Amino acid sequence: MIQTIRGFRDILPGDTPLWQAIEQTASRLFEDFGFKEIRLPLIEQTELFARSIGEVTDIVEKEMYTFPDRKGENITLRPEATASVVRSYIQHKMYAADPIQRLYTMGPMFRRERPQKGRYRQFYQINAEVFGIAAPHIDGELILMLNELFGRLGLTDLTTHLNSLGCPECRPLFHRALTEFLRSKHGGLCSDCTRRMDKNPLRTLDCKVPGCREAMLDAPTTLDHLCSECSDHFDKVKEILTRQEVDFQVDKTLVRGLDYYSRTAFEVQTTALGAQSAVAGGGRYDALVRELDGPEVPAIGFAIGLDRLAGVMEQLQEPVKTRELDLFVIPLGPGALDQAYYCCSRLNLAGIRCDTDYSGKSLKGLMKRADKLNAGHVLILDMRKSDNKESATGAVLRNMKTREQTTLSMQAPDMQVPYDEIIKILTDKGMPRD
Numbered sequence: 001m002i003q004t005i006r007g008f009r010d011i012l013p014g015d016t017p018l019w020q021a022i023e024q025t026a027s028r029l030f031e032d033f034g035f036k037e038i039r040l041p042l043i044e045q046t047e048l049f050a051r052s053i054g055e056v057t058d059i060v061e062k063e064m065y066t067f068p069d070r071k072g073e074n075i076t077l078r079p080e081a082t083a084s085v086v087r088s089y090i091q092h093k094m095y096a097a098d099p100i101q102r103l104y105t106m107g108p109m110f111r112r113e114r115p116q117k118g119r120y121r122q123f124y125q126i127n128a129e130v131f132g133i134a135a136p137h138i139d140g141e142l143i144l145m146l147n148e149l150f151g152r153l154g155l156t157d158l159t160t161h162l163n164s165l166g167c168p169e170c171r172p173l174f175h176r177a178l179t180e181f182l183r184s185k186h187g188g189l190c191s192d193c194t195r196r197m198d199k200n201p202l203r204t205l206d207c208k209v210p211g212c213r214e215a216m217l218d219a220p221t222t223l224d225h226l227c228s229e230c231s232d233h234f235d236k237v238k239e240i241l242t243r244q245e246v247d248f249q250v251d252k253t254l255v256r257g258l259d260y261y262s263r264t265a266f267e268v269q270t271t272a273l274g275a276q277s278a279v280a281g282g283g284r285y286d287a288l289v290r291e292l293d294g295p296e297v298p299a300i301g302f303a304i305g306l307d308r309l310a311g312v313m314e315q316l317q318e319p320v321k322t323r324e325l326d327l328f329v330i331p332l333g334p335g336a337l338d339q340a341y342y343c344c345s346r347l348n349l350a351g352i353r354c355d356t357d358y359s360g361k362s363l364k365g366l367m368k369r370a371d372k373l374n375a376g377h378v379l380i381l382d383m384r385k386s387d388n389k390e391s392a393t394g395a396v397l398r399n400m401k402t403r404e405q406t407t408l409s410m411q412a413p414d415m416q417v418p419y420d421e422i423i424k425i426l427t428d429k430g431m432p433r434d
C-alpha cells in the first residue's frame with residue numbers, strides 16, 4: 001500500500017470544515033483591514049531563500065527541499081512565504097503603482113524538520129504582509145489584527161511575545177557584545193553555534209540544544225543595545241498595544257529563526273500544544289525589499305501556522321459541524337431512479353444539499369441510509385405499482401425530526417417532482433442556503 005511520505009499528511013474531510021472556518025474568518029477580517037489576496041508559486045529559485053532568510057540559518061542550511069530541475073537549475077519548495085511576496089512585489093513593480101500594499105496569502109510550506117506533533121514537513125501558513133509604512137502604528141495594527149483573529153476563533157490562552165531586534169544602526173554594537181559573550185562560552189557550545197559564532201552570531205540565540213540554551217541565559221540582549229530611534233519605535237508599539245488592550249509580554253529572548261527581521265519581532269504562543277508552542281510569528285523586515293534588489297521600502301508581516309492553530313482549536317472546542325444533508329430522495333421501483341436523479345441535480349443547483357441512492361434497496365434499507373446521512377428530510381418517490389408514469393403513487397416529503405409528512409402530486413406532462421413546492425417547504429423550515 002502506498003502511503004504519505006514521513007512528515008506529510010492528508011487533511012481529511014472530517015477536519016476541513018475547521019480549516020475552512022479559520023481561512024474564511026481570516027480572509028474576511030484581513031479584507032476588512034484592507035488586505036488583498038495574492039497567490040504565489042510553491043517553487044522558487046533557491047537563491048531567493050538563501051538571500052532573504054540567510055545562508056547561515058537552520059532553514060537554509062538544513063531544512064529546504066532543494067533539487068536541480070531537469071536543466072540543472074537549483075529550485076526549492078518554499079519554506080516560507082515572505083520571500084516570495086517580496087519577490088512578487090519587486091518583480092511586478094507594485095511599488096510604482098503604490099508603495100503601500102497590504103497583501104495576504106495562504107498555502108503550504110515545506111521544511112525538512114524532524115516531524116513530531118505540531119511539526120510537519122508540509123505545513124500550512126496564512127501570511128499577511130504590509131509594504132511601504134515605517135510607522136509603528138502598522139506594527140500595532142498587525143498585532144491587533146492577529147489577536148482579533150484568534151479572539152474570533154475563540155482562543156484565549158495565548159500570549160503575544162514582543163521584542164525589538166534593532167536595525168542596521170544598532171545591530172553591529174549588539175553583534176560585538178554577543179560575539180564577545182560567545183567567545184567567553186567557547187567550548188560549552190554545540191558545533192553549530194561554534195561555527196555560527198562569527199558568521200551569524202544572532203542565530204546562536206535560537207539554538208535548541210539544552211547546553212547552549214543554558215549557556216545563553218545571560219547573553220546580551222538586543223533590547224539593551226537599541227539606538228534611540230529603535231527604542232522610540234518599540235515604545236510606541238507597546239503604547240499602541242496597551243491602549244488597544246492587546247495582551248503582550250516583552251520577551252528579550254525572542255529572536256525568530258530568520259535573518260531578515262529588524263525592529264519589531266513577535267510571536268503568539270500557546271500552552272495547549274506542548275513543545276510546539278508558537279502558532280504565529282512575524283516582524284518587521286525594513287531592509288529586505290532593498291536587499292532583494294527592490295527600492296528602499298519598509299515592510300512588516302506575520303505567518304500563522306494553520307496546522308497548529310487547527311490543532312489547538314480541536315483540543316479546546318467542539319468540532320465544527322459539517323453542513324448536513326437537507327434532503328435524501330428514496331426512489332422505489334426502477335422507474336423512480338431517473339426521477340430521483342433529476343430531482344437531486346435540480347435541487348443541488350437550487351442550493352439544497354440533496355442526495356439519492358441508485359442501489360434499488362428497499363424502503364427500510366434506504367430509510368436507514370437517510371438516518372446514517374443525517375438527512376433533514378426524505379422524499380419518497382414510490383413508483384413500484386406502475387410500469388407507466390401516469391399511475392405513479394406520488395411523492396411523500398417527510399421531515400425526519402418532526403415526522404411531519406406532506407403528500408405531493410407529480411406534475412404533468414412527464415410526472416415531474418414538484419421542485420418549487422419542495423424548495424418552499426425546505427427553505428421555510430430554515431434550511432441553510434449559503
Ligand code: AMP
Nearest residue numbers: 118119120123278279280281303305308
Ligand atoms: P516561521 O515561518 O518559522 O516564523 O513560522 C511561522 C509559524 O508557522 C509558526 O509559528 C508555526 O505555527 C508554523 N510552523 C513553522 N514550521 C512549522 C512546521 N514544521 N510544522 C507546522 N507548523 C509550522
